[in-house]
Amino acid sequence: xxxVAEAASRxxxxxxxxxxxxxxxxxxxxxxxWDSAFIAIGLRxxxxxxxxxxxxxxxxxxWDDGRLPQIVFNLRRDDGYSPGGSFxxxxxxxxxxxxxxxxLIQPPNHAMASWLVHLSDPAESxxxxxxxxxxxxxxxxxxxxxxxxxxxxxxxxxxxxWESGMDNSPYWDAPLAAMRDDYRGHIPRPDLRHAAAxxxxxxxxxxxxxxxxxxxxxxxxxxxxxENPFRLEDPAVNALWARSEIALAEIxxxxxxxxxxxxxxxxELTVALESLWHPDLGTYTARDLVxxxxxxxxxxxxxxxxxxxxxxxxxxxxxxxxxxHFALGQVALVPSHDLIAPTFDASRYWRGPSWFNTxxxxxxxxHARGNLDAARMLALDMATSAMLNNFPEYIDPHSRSPxxxxxxxxxxxxxxxxxxxxxxxx
Ligand code: 2M8
Numbered sequence: 001x002x003x004v005a006e007a008a009s010r011x012x013x014x015x016x017x018x019x020x021x022x023x024x025x026x027x028x029x030x031x032x033x034w035d036s037a038f039i040a041i042g043l044r045x046x047x048x049x050x051x052x053x054x055x056x057x058x059x060x061x062x063w064d065d066g067r068l069p070q071i072v073f074n075l076r077r078d079d080g081y082s083p084g085g086s087f088x089x090x091x092x093x094x095x096x097x098x099x100x101x102x103x104l105i106q107p108p109n110h111a112m113a114s115w116l117v118h119l120s121d122p123a124e125s126x127x128x129x130x131x132x133x134x135x136x137x138x139x140x141x142x143x144x145x146x147x148x149x150x151x152x153x154x155x156x157x158x159x160x161x162w163e164s165g166m167d168n169s170p171y172w173d174a175p176l177a178a179m180r181d182d183y184r185g186h187i188p189r190p191d192l193r194h195a196a197a198x199x200x201x202x203x204x205x206x207x208x209x210x211x212x213x214x215x216x217x218x219x220x221x222x223x224x225x226x227e228n229p230f231r232l233e234d235p236a237v238n239a240l241w242a243r244s245e246i247a248l249a250e251i252x253x254x255x256x257x258x259x260x261x262x263x264x265x266x267x268e269l270t271v272a273l274e275s276l277w278h279p280d281l282g283t284y285t286a287r288d289l290v291x292x293x294x295x296x297x298x299x300x301x302x303x304x305x306x307x308x309x310x311x312x313x314x315x316x317x318x319x320x321x322x323x324x325h326f327a328l329g330q331v332a333l334v335p336s337h338d339l340i341a342p343t344f345d346a347s348r349y350w351r352g353p354s355w356f357n358t359x360x361x362x363x364x365x366x367h368a369r370g371n372l373d374a375a376r377m378l379a380l381d382m383a384t385s386a387m388l389n390n391f392p393e394y395i396d397p398h399s400r401s402p403x404x405x406x407x408x409x410x411x412x413x414x415x416x417x418x419x420x421x422x423x424x425x426x
Contacts, residue, residue, distance in 0.1 A: 004383045004419050009046055011391050011412035012039070016050070017074070019057040024393065024405035027194035029077035030084075033058060033068050033106040034165050035410055037113035038357050042413020044120035045420050051117045052130045055110065059137040064095030066144030068110065068137075070162060071102040082188040083213060093220050103221030104213065107165050107237045108145060108156075111138045111244035115251055131255050138248055145241060146265070148223040154272040155233040156241055157289060159223075160212050164234045165357075166336065166350040167209075168201040170297045170343045171232065171286040176208045178290070179229045183210040195393075199347050199403045235276050235284035236301035236358075242269035242308045270310045278302075282316050298325050298338040299350075300358045306365035314369065321362070329377060331397040332385050333359040339397065346396045353394040353403050356382055360414040363422055379418035386415040 001009070015021045020031040021039045028035075036058045044051040061072040073085035085100035093103070114134045118125040125131060149156040158164050161172045187206050201209070212230050219225045245266035249259035276284045278294050283302035286295045303321055305311045321328045325338045333354035337344050345351040359382050367375035385400055386392070391411040393404030 066140035069101035379422035
């Protein structure tokens with residue numbers, strides 16, 4: 001095992017909590033939805049059974065309506081993170097699982113992860129019936145997105161910045177500024193005990209986050225509330241959904257279910273994604289469904305549609321990725337926001353720093369598109385940047401300095417996966 005693989009494995013072992021992995025001990029003491037899927041992708045190289053368990057434990061927190069919750073809380077650590085289980089009180093709502101969860105969701109990368117976990121040891125996966133258990137859960141999760149979260153465009157809507165996984169992206173600035181309500185209660189910030197204030201969202205951001213979350217909670221997390229002040233279609237969320245439908249078709253094929261509806265939905269989503277193309281910016285971007293406006297920003301989310309095989313604007317996205325806005329190969333990984341925009345901030349959360357999950361997604365996309373050198377370069381950059389800084393949550397794209405938490409699970413998992421699959425000479 002290489003030094004990177006060994007060090008990454010140690011992080012994953014340290015953050016394992018018996019049936020799932022915390023994103024980082026301290027800052028994130030619970031199970032997060034899309035983190036678990038990314039973590040399983042790395043864990044499969046250590047133990048396919050552990051990777052299956054990671055996903056099984058998230059699936060066991062599925063709501064009756066099909067949603068996979070953003071967070072599954074460990075109530076023994078409820079004072080360690082805000083808002084926690086005592087904010088959501090999910091047990092009040094009918095159709096919720098016996099564990100305490102948030103009501104919001106996160107991006108749908110789970111079918112993609114389940115298929116990769118299966119492929120790491122198909123015999124073991126079949127013996128344990130992993131995909132037979134996962135398939136109905138994943139199918140209901142995707143049905144939830146279609147039935148409860150999609151409007152006329154067919155794309156899924158996020159109703160809170162946290163649902164995008166890219167919490168304080170500039171995409172959300174105008175919609176949050178247009179909100180009339182703000183949170184009136186105390187705003188706890190236990191996160192600031194573990195990360196620098198200028199690496200995290202501001203208190204003003206948090207006021208809006210809590211106000212939106214409390215509103216949704218007080219409507220029993222009912223998606224028929226058309227008055228929600230925050231409703232956007234995000235490119236990465238929908239690209240991951242389309243890519244996960246393709247994975248679900250592979251899973252259906254493997255277990256003898258019908259893959260055709262999943263392929264059809266992937267095609268519909270691929271076509272629908274084009275409504276998020278911003279011709280002047282040369283990228284996909286988020287649409288605010290309240291104002292009807294496409295958000296005028298280049299962010300890494302707008303590049304993630306490269307993962308979807310049939311998009312029309314792949315060549316323009318590749319130009320964008322290599323050009324001055326994201327400077328692939330000249331800065332660390334892929335910045336979360338346009339390097340030359342006035343809103344770029346090299347340190348603050350999703351407003352500039354480079355993240356390892358988006359680098360992994362883009363390395364996958366480049367590899368699938370035959371850009372093997374660029375994919376391998378990104379994979380090696382992930383391994384180097386992770387090792388150099390003790391597996392940081394995110395890094396300054398110019399200086400590579402660590403930002404946020406250290407010994408962060410998806411940084412370890414995805415560096416391990418990349419170096420194992422893409423980084424080694426063939
Ligand atoms: C960050 O989000 C949480 C809320 O979900 C937070 O800021 O407290 C994001 O980076 C998100 O994408 C990630 O899933 C989560 C846990 O790593 O942290």
